[in-house]
Amino acid sequence: xxxxxxxxxxxxxxxxxxxxxxxxxxxxxxxxxxxxxxxxxxxxxxxxxxxxxxxxxxxxxxxxxxxxxxxxxxxxxxxxxxxxxxxxxxxxxxxxxxxxxxxxxxxxxxxxxx
Amino acid sequence: xxxxxxxxxxxxxxxxxxxxxxxxxxxxxxxxxxxxxxxxxxxxxxxxxxxxxxxxxxxxxxxxxxxxxxxxxxxxxxxxxxxxxxxxxxxxxxxxxxxxxxxxxxxxxxxxxxx
Numbered sequence: 001x002x003x004x005x006x007x008x009x010x011x012x013x014x015x016x017x018x019x020x021x022x023x024x025x026x027x028x029x030x031x032x033x034x035x036x037x038x039x040x041x042x043x044x045x046x047x048x049x050x051x052x053x054x055x056x057x058x059x060x061x062x063x064x065x066x067x068x069x070x071x072x073x074x075x076x077x078x079x080x081x082x083x084x085x086x087x088x089x090x091x092x093x094x095x096x097x098x099x100x101x102x103x104x105x106x107x108x109x110x111x112x113x114x
Numbered sequence: 115x116x117x118x119x120x121x122x123x124x125x126x127x128x129x130x131x132x133x134x135x136x137x138x139x140x141x142x143x144x145x146x147x148x149x150x151x152x153x154x155x156x157x158x159x160x161x162x163x164x165x166x167x168x169x170x171x172x173x174x175x176x177x178x179x180x181x182x183x184x185x186x187x188x189x190x191x192x193x194x195x196x197x198x199x200x201x202x203x204x205x206x207x208x209x210x211x212x213x214x215x216x217x218x219x220x221x222x223x224x225x226x227x228x229x
Contacts, residue, residue, distance in 0.1 A: 043205055043220035090156050104156030
């Protein structure tokens, strides 16, 4: 069975500093991987996804993530964060195939301080 | 294009009462999902529809939760009777048929508080 572990429940960081949000998954088959962002009182918005090909994936708002199959990880990074990046970030996995539904991690709250 | 619409945005009910949530997916999206997001946790799938048929309802507590998608468009999720532990945000999402890998589009959710 698939599962997703987000290793940090909260990450505080100062504005313009780099950030990495960690995500590990377990699955016995090939997977698709996703990062979603949730701003307060809003639904989830897709940041980026890995389906196949290049292991470095670039998304919206300057975020990127790297798929590492040997470490079963899909960590999210941004070189310089802004106050507006304060939100909760969810890593999700879907087993390979177009019909798979998403399994989410518990989320990481990113707090960007001035 | 218009997004996924959900209503109401907020609902407060007493335990043992019933409640219903409504979702209108993006036009043309055949697949519709209901997720439950309890505070401090990630969203958990309750039910997945393909057009008006159920694909996966394995995690739906069927003794109290029910959902339908008549005509393969709008969907309603009902809880009867509600328990305190049902307090959560209920998210609806939709995707193109067979294209879930492209990512879902989520609505803003309905925040349910059971007191």
